[in-house]
Amino acid sequence: MAEQEGALGQEGTRRVVVGIDGSASSRAAARWAIDYARLIGAVVEAVGVVEIPMNYGWSAPVVDTSLDEDTAKRGFRQELDSVLPAALAGGEPVEVRELLVRGNPAEALIEASRGAQVLVVGSRGHGTFARAMLGSVSQRCAQHAPCPVVIVRPE
Template sequence: MDKDVSEPRVVVGVDGSASSYAALRWAVRYAGLLGGVVDAVTVWELPGLYGWSAPAVDMDVDEDEARQRMRQELTDVLGADAAGAVRTHVVHGNAADVLLRAGEGAEVLVVGSRGKGGFARALLGSVSQHVSQHASCPVVIVRSEAT
């Protein structure tokens, strides 16, 4: 991610959940008010392998296809014009760690209140809770419109 841009950066985590789509829409509106840019970050990791040192693991993930899916997802949520102005990043790693690094130097880090996993009744997901406690920039947590 280009963190040396002159415009203010708004970083948003997108994971396909309703609250991440609400966060994406919020981030685009806020960046418009600031005259800034939006960095939409999608993180992927292979569950159970984080920190595991296997000598050979088949990590057959097509990152180009993931980027194309993300671009289509942004178009579906924002419309073609707004989606075209969003910079996309598909990153391998732990979601909380990747978002914290992406948020360094940003005006704000925006996340949905909860992702696709976890407990349906939880007020905050583990990633949104972690970044809210450890980010070096302000954090905005957005609930989905459906809740």
């Protein structure tokens, strides 16, 4: 798994950071991020986050966290494989860097967005409060990210 410290890219490189979690709004966010990166000549950094509850002090039986990470890696790769070809088709090529990190999704996206032109997130992920108009991760990113934040609703 990549470490967050390496997520910031090279000096002078324009970056568009997008959160990927497999939700419909995350797929729409990926398409928006790629279109915007084409317009401004930027690299897209697609960020997936493995959130392991025991990292936050939750009481749970001991589990092999490598299983969760392996599953997350496969899911992240499958999601990118399903979204990227269509989003990249029909336009100028865009470099897409993939980054999978462990931690709290909002905090990981906020950290990855340091120095970026924009952070793009979906309006709702896979949270349990289905009627919420804005998810907790997108709301936290909008409040705390060090760059402009675009929140994309599913199509």
